[in-house]
Amino acid sequence: MSGPELITRMFDVIIEAVGADYFQMVAFDHRQRPFFQQLKGNKPEVKERERLSLVDRAIATQKPVISPTNDGQNIRALCFPFALKGKVFGYAYLERRSNGQNFTEEEIDILSSALPMVKIISQGASPAEEIKIKSPQTELEFLGLSQPFRVIRELIEKVKNVNSPVLITGESGTGKELIARIIHHCGHRSQAQFVAVNCSAIPENLLESELFGYARGSFTGALRDKPGLVEEAQGGTFFLDEIGDLSLSLQAKLLRVLQEKEVRRIGENHSRRVDVRFISATNKNLEQEVAAGRFRQDLYFRLKIIVFEVPPLRQRPEDILVLINHFLDRYCQEMNRERAFFSPEALELMLKYDWPGNVRELQNEIQRCLVLSGNRQIIEDELLSPAIRNARDRSLKNSWDYSQAKAEFEKKFLREALQYFNYHRARTAAAIGLTRQGLFRLLKKYGLDHLKN
Structure with missing residues (x-):
């Protein structure tokens, strides 16, 4: 959905919420004369001269102006000034012709809340796009107007059909796993599994068997052969969240999988070939972790072939x-x-x-x-x-x-x-x-x- 399409969607919501049949934004030319733009709905019933008169009254009073037409038709018209931070920065014109009832205070309140959002979105909307991926299993959406958003979107397009490892960095809650899922579902591996594991959520003594699997009888309780999560992602994508919390011993074993494209289950003496794309994510600074001796430098270089840096929301207010x-x-x-x-x-x-x-x-x-x-x-x-x-x-x-x-x-x-x-x-x-x-x-x-x- 493009920026203009997003604004059109907002207009639809506003018209439905207040029961209007016609909606226009009011703009001003270089001489500060009002004119109408961005119409939504059927052709206006009120003549332009009368509409402009209503706008003039709203500009003069800085208040909503409601007026019936003078031609005997059952139509109500409203010109509404909308503001943010106490400053009026736009006007909207609406008509209601279905029942001729006046616009209520509640409906005007809805306009005062919705229209500033439309105005701000419209100021930066032309380059904005939304990634929306639909598959038989899931529907994913990635939304934004900011420059960092556009950089991420362009990078997704470049990497979605390659097999190189991807590292996604950013604070908690910025959408790192969402980006990983979008890369998978947009790309050539979308028909295979997307398997995710949070490295900080599973105790270290269990994580190795979860990742790489085990053979029957390899330890107490191993009553059957069990493939690991890496094998389950065969042909698809394996997502390691919070990889900065992975222990050094497991980092060494993961490095071998990345280098050799093979896994060895616990208790077995042979390896199995795997065809998996690795995407990892962290909220830590891995360069600092390497310098502190908590993360292997060779693994870091293997993971950071393609890096997504997801800025926090406070840095992209748009x-x-x-x-x-x-x-x-x-x-x-x-x-x-x-x-x-x-x-x-x-x-x-x-x-x-x-x-x-x-x-x-x-x-x-x-x-x-x-x-x-x-x-x-x-x-x-x-x-x-x-x-x-x-x-x-x-x-x-x-x-x-x-x-x-x-x-x-x-x-x-x-x-x-x-x-x-x-x-x-x-x-x-x-x-x-x-x-x-x-x-x-x-x-x-x-x-x-x-x-x-």
Whole structure:
């Protein structure tokens, strides 16, 4: 799926979520005159002059403008300014003609959450591509917009049909095994087995027999001949995850397999030929491990013929929104629920966060938020994990901006007060010493007027 196709998919989701029949983004020419682009849906029913008038009103007020047409038809039109980090950077125009009902506050909230994502994706979308591999056994997806993503994608294309060993390095959760599986399923070995083993998950005294197999009677409990995992990968791919944790004695035996393309089961005095492509992965710096004497230099050189360096998610922020959109799509479908969106405040915090657990942490966070949000379509920042919410506090400490700090405090205070009084506005206003009108003005100022139990 290309970048433009990803944006088209987002438009489809937005139109379905808010019940619109027509959707356009508003752009500006060199004289700052608005014009319409990126249409989605059937031909607009409202004349362009009336649509531009609606846009002018939205620009002047910086607020959503809803208007029925004047030609007697049962049509509602909406021009919506959308913002991120408090700054308006785009406008959208929508029409609803099927029932003529006004756009609701909830639908406008959905737009305020979804449209910033579309805008940011569109800014870097032209070179973006998605690898999507389908096989009878599995469907794999690798998504991104960043330059590191494109480098990885190009390297996959180059190595998928060769037999040279591959070493994949990167922090935990960056998708190293996913890349290994994509290489296998894209290449000429895809009809054979992909066998994976985590070197740190199996005790050393058992790992040798798991890797290379054993003969009947070779040790207590060896009641039958058993092929090792390397043999099971015959004709396919053998993936060694966390290879940096492999003991020196097993490193020597693995080196022999790589050199001779043979394995010898425990208890046997003859070797067996194997045709296997080796892919290994580690979150350690193997050069440092070699220097420290914990990893064999000769094995390191055998493994590093082709090297993938997978950067952490914090170094490729362009990919975060693409992944958020992908996981929201995926898990909303799995949970058989309406498509959900993160609020602009939640998105801003997720973009600031370092994601030490990388893609895996992001994936788990989205699942968690969807479960906790119930059936709400807007996922507010209050549902994010404490570590992510604290990104706001770190940002405030670094900025030394009094106005920003005051605004963040007021917003947090109002949100917590509403929650405490079960979103009863009159009781909340009385408790915190405001009139109902004063509370409503503040809620509207900070975009909290939609909150309810």
